[in-house]
Amino acid sequence: MAEPVKIFHDGCFPKVGLGRLKGFVTKTTTSIFFFFLVFIGALIWMDFPIIRGSPFSFTSSSSKTHPEKIQHERIQFPLNCSSFVNYMKAFEPKESSAKACPDYFRWIHQDLKPWKTSGITRDMIDRGIPSADFRLVIVNGNAYVERYRPSFQTRDLFTIWGILQLLKLYPGQVPDLELLFYCGDNTVIMKKDYQGHWAASPPPVFHYCGEKAALDIIFPDWSFWGWAEVNIKPWEEILRAIQKGAETIKWEKREPYAFWKGAPTSGDRGDLLKCNLSDKHDWHVRVYQQDWGKEIGQGFKHSNLEDQCTHRYKIYAEGRTWSVSEKYIMACDSMTLMIQPEYYDFFSRSLVPLQHFWPIRRENKCRHLIFAVEWGNSHTQEAQAIGRAGSKFMEEMLTMRNVYDYMFHLLNEYSKLLKFKPAIPPDAQRICAETTEQGLAKEFMLQSMVKSPSDKLPCTLPPPFETRAIRASLDVKKSKTKQVETWEANYWKKPDDKKQ
Numbered sequence: 001m002a003e004p005v006k007i008f009h010d011g012c013f014p015k016v017g018l019g020r021l022k023g024f025v026t027k028t029t030t031s032i033f034f035f036f037l038v039f040i041g042a043l044i045w046m047d048f049p050i051i052r053g054s055p056f057s058f059t060s061s062s063s064k065t066h067p068e069k070i071q072h073e074r075i076q077f078p079l080n081c082s083s084f085v086n087y088m089k090a091f092e093p094k095e096s097s098a099k100a101c102p103d104y105f106r107w108i109h110q111d112l113k114p115w116k117t118s119g120i121t122r123d124m125i126d127r128g129i130p131s132a133d134f135r136l137v138i139v140n141g142n143a144y145v146e147r148y149r150p151s152f153q154t155r156d157l158f159t160i161w162g163i164l165q166l167l168k169l170y171p172g173q174v175p176d177l178e179l180l181f182y183c184g185d186n187t188v189i190m191k192k193d194y195q196g197h198w199a200a201s202p203p204p205v206f207h208y209c210g211e212k213a214a215l216d217i218i219f220p221d222w223s224f225w226g227w228a229e230v231n232i233k234p235w236e237e238i239l240r241a242i243q244k245g246a247e248t249i250k251w252e253k254r255e256p257y258a259f260w261k262g263a264p265t266s267g268d269r270g271d272l273l274k275c276n277l278s279d280k281h282d283w284h285v286r287v288y289q290q291d292w293g294k295e296i297g298q299g300f301k302h303s304n305l306e307d308q309c310t311h312r313y314k315i316y317a318e319g320r321t322w323s324v325s326e327k328y329i330m331a332c333d334s335m336t337l338m339i340q341p342e343y344y345d346f347f348s349r350s351l352v353p354l355q356h357f358w359p360i361r362r363e364n365k366c367r368h369l370i371f372a373v374e375w376g377n378s379h380t381q382e383a384q385a386i387g388r389a390g391s392k393f394m395e396e397m398l399t400m401r402n403v404y405d406y407m408f409h410l411l412n413e414y415s416k417l418l419k420f421k422p423a424i425p426p427d428a429q430r431i432c433a434e435t436t437e438q439g440l441a442k443e444f445m446l447q448s449m450v451k452s453p454s455d456k457l458p459c460t461l462p463p464p465f466e467t468r469a470i471r472a473s474l475d476v477k478k479s480k481t482k483q484v485e486t487w488e489a490n491y492w493k494k495p496d497d498k499k500q
């Protein structure tokens, strides 16, 4: 599958950090800073000559200005406000009763738990600025953004676009708030830095993924509204296309192998290449490298996600951190073979092994993969059921409505913790959903636009997990994973001629 994500995201792009850049700048001379800027500008230019609709114009700036200011002036959000739009209009849902939200919404409480007793002060937020790309402020239904540094590609732009759509969907319902957002891959607020009696409280920073060791607050990633640089359409559109693609080849007719397509941007993915068919081995794995540079140059002919539902098994492998590819892979109706992930996004903590996917240990992947494929090919009913349950989760639990409701409840719960009155920063730019983008970015924005307010209430937020329930669900995951390990151990013990 197109694991687009990582290509850019990992390694090859100056991940750069403009965060690191900032620290660097303060420590060195401005001339080095400018060299670095030009260098990054050149990298972007060389590597991505035809990125469409890039919102960043790297113009020169005066060397006398403070670096933060420079970055601020350099970037404009192409989401103008030419006329006065206010999303505070009365919200009049036709239906007065609301459905319960999916179970994964319970993680909202869990992610906000570090601030549950202390609440959130402005000081706590300000301490997170070095980790953030921008501050989002909502006051009276209007959105404002204060930029700290450019994010990678159009991630920030599409994230903010998504928030503007939320304001249109539930006018007047999203409370006033201030929050920090980080658009990179890596987690930024690490638990270990905030432990111990004298430790400061962690700054709340919104981000796309989390891990055990981190306290980032997880928010749906930009790809739900589209990923223009690699031609991945907004989620509703691409999901429909993938479902159509999946219908063209019934499960039994698909290649009885495990498929992966992407860029080997992590150790796991590098390992995966070694499991490919060779003259010496057939691990029942077929991997293909995605060359995004070439794809971009040739109009994305060979990276269509809807053409990648051709195998009975599809492998999910993390890139640098979580990968947005998970939902596309799981939507295919093939059984997902998930290489034990370390990171999670807002919904993936509720996926259950053997129910939605088949777990694969990281060590000795090839061996585990061959067994998974053998098992599936000799338990076709069960394997299809796992594939179907995974796709059903993507289709029914991950509707755009649920994505918006998740954002709504997260922002709502977060705002309840604020101990100060949100205010518009002097440097902030008011943003509206009038885009001055062109090309694919504009096309995706038009496709993902919310056209009228909801006639329904948001779903009702389920209560927090009890600690016991979390432990129980972890136990279930562990025991199912153990089950697979036992099956596999027995399989390898059998003599070769009895293995089928």
Ligand SMILES: *[C@@H]1O[C@H](CO)[C@@H](O)[C@H](O)[C@H]1NC(C)=O
Pocket (backbone or CB within 6 Å): 076, 080, 082, 436
């Ligand atoms: C949007 O704002 C930018 C910067 O303020 C301006 O240059 C541009 O002309 C505006 N576009 C529209 C369509 O209003």
Ligand SMILES: *[C@@H]1O[C@H](CO)[C@@H](O)[C@H](O)[C@H]1NC(C)=O
Pocket (backbone or CB within 6 Å): 273, 276, 277, 286, 287, 288, 289
């Ligand atoms: C894996 O093997 C297939 C089939 O031989 C081949 O087409 C493909 O290019 C190989 N993939 C890689 C990354 O070498």
